[in-house]
Amino acid sequence: MPTPLMIGLAGLGTVGGGMLKLLDTNRALIERRAGRPIRVVAVSARDRHRARDVDLSPYQWTDDAAALAARDDLGAVVELIGGADGPALVIARETLGRGTPLITANKAMLAHHGMELAALAEARGAALKYEAAVAGGVPVIKALREGAAANRVARVQGILNGTCNYILSAMESEGVSFDRALAAAQGRGFAEADPSFDVDGTDAAHKLAILAALAFGTRLDFGAVRIEGIRRVTAADISEAAALGYRVRLVGQAEAGPVGLFQRVAPCLVPLGHPLAHATGATNAVAVEGSHLGRLLLQGAGAGEGPTASAVVADLIDVARGEAGPAFAMPSDQLAVLAAADAGARRGRAYLRFTVADRPGVLAEITAATRDAGVSIASLIQRGAGPDGAVTLVMVTHAGEERCVADALRRLAGSAGLLKEPMLMRILGE
């Protein structure tokens, strides 16, 4: 009988409970694939007495998660507490510092402290694994770290936040406002009571920074991610985009090249010929452009008890099988340091929506500003004034440098003709 992998689990929320259930439900299969039993020895959570749909009696309870990590009978610690700092980080440092493998779903912690933790893991010869941190059940970390390992990756694009995708999909299919779609998402458990972390793009940005480091072999640089959320997307934006043959998606996009590392999370217009256009509802999807493999798409459930637990246990199986390579596919001191690339030099098409007063001269003012900024207009749609007297003007540009569009908007800032701040979304290529 092979030696079991003894594990400690810190965090008994949805994913922690899901992991215990999954290990139980698929025990025989998991043991065959892991080559040995995986046994949860000890668990820890904030509140021992909270009602949970999983029986904790088989496990030793530890009130102090750090004490759990300090046990010397564990072959791995699973951290599912969450949060960039606080107890999660204490446990991660303690676990890896002792040379014990750490499995975590904590994208915030990795985005902020991933380089420190990876270096610590390497120094102590312990695995640091985090498949569940990005895109839930979709094995995108493994695909980038190992599947695409022979490739120089030029670009990663992803729908990385299920809440935002659910809201944008609902706005599209039901023609409702952001606020109504958000309320519906909250009602169905797809959005938190305070949705800021999701809808403002922070969560997607954490994940993008992780993917970029792995894909490009560069140091993780969360601080350099430009972030725009989806609160300003209107039902009208979505229907105008649809009429033009696009879907609006919150896309995390990262590119590495001679000008540096570009990372941005922002609502974008995705053409129907692009694989990300077909991820609807709470689905996540990641498209990777490799030097040799071409464009690879991975798509699936990005959150939820089952999918996330599936990813955590995949990592456990890898650890049980002795897989212990560097967290970011190469020793962290070999990761390249790239400067943040200037977005202004990027070329692409853009969607602009202006809400303007219904009076002469406003259109001339806008078109003069775009002309003077060197923006070339591909199409322009003006809708008749609504009941509030406001006129919507939707403009799609030809491909050009982003700095030109930014310049045009700067020229129009403060114009009395603009009733609202203009909305700018970039259009993805096919």
Added chain:
Amino acid sequence: MPTPLMIGLAGLGTVGGGMLKLLDTNRALIERRAGRPIRVVAVSARDRHRARDVDLSPYQWTDDAAALAARDDLGAVVELIGGADGPALVIARETLGRGTPLITANKAMLAHHGMELAALAEARGAALKYEAAVAGGVPVIKALREGAAANRVARVQGILNGTCNYILSAMESEGVSFDRALAAAQGRGFAEADPSFDVDGTDAAHKLAILAALAFGTRLDFGAVRIEGIRRVTAADISEAAALGYRVRLVGQAEAGPVGLFQRVAPCLVPLGHPLAHATGATNAVAVEGSHLGRLLLQGAGAGEGPTASAVVADLIDVARGEAGPAFAMPSDQLAVLAAADAGARRGRAYLRFTVADRPGVLAEITAATRDAGVSIASLIQRGAGPDGAVTLVMVTHAGEERCVADALRRLAGSAGLLKEPMLMRILGE
């Protein structure tokens, strides 16, 4: 300086040459990810003097591929000769028999001899890796073997042959016949001069049998795959399907359940809401339904020099990193033996196309046969007679057992009213 992984390469066709070029182009990146240099020591191919776009002078030439496999200075042998038997199998047995890791792209050999080779690899403690054998650059083997390892998989569906998908996509976008689309595919290098292996479904069936074994933890059983090719799909089938909201795709589908193992490759109608509907051209795509991860889609380039070489080198990097688990994710003697499931009991909707004589009574004969067989008709379209006097009748059934449709077709066999053999395609659920 870590010890290099010394490799021997048998087969210098497109993929073999591509592998040498990729190792050269991305050498620094690959070494960082592999943790050590990967050095090709010796190569072998049928014809030393064939013109190749890669310089072979750095490598020792061996005329006899089996002698290459018998070298004792190799850390891995890469077999890219192809063919289920013959030299490829000789090399595979020699390599694994000596305990040397084997990397192969040879789906035919794995489909026919995978269980023998996996057992040999385990007995000798050598890795047997074959990412390039299925879906080219798409890391579907790794996703099933490791990414989805915690899941009981219920179903795998895949577009596994790029040639067929290219032909069906061209028939759809250009409205041309199978023969014309095939000729165009041959002209553009997407189909072989003798296309039987692809268009008759054998190649997809090899890949499906491999995926099924890996996904379900069952013994590989290529002989039990039911195979229908795409030669009988007409431009009319594709336009009728499109009018009904479907795309015609050659789908490999495998299911494991209490009734056994079901494996079939056949042209199917795929609804636009199904992720496989959006794989066009030579793209491959695989959808996996796991007990916990839900539905996972992987999509990308299924063939070609770059993508296939990318998969071969990913395996080399795994071997260099010491990854050496069982070929089918668990010891081969633990793979379950499932009987072939009876297709007749499967439930689903079907598309039927009849080409009939334009005379009274034929429609009554067909509808009587379907009624007597217990087939419930959801829709029926009769197109006016063409210049040849033949009438096309397209029928879509409600969900029912496949045996009923088979029974209806049996009742109609030999009918003088039918001018051609009826066309039957199953309709995938969303």
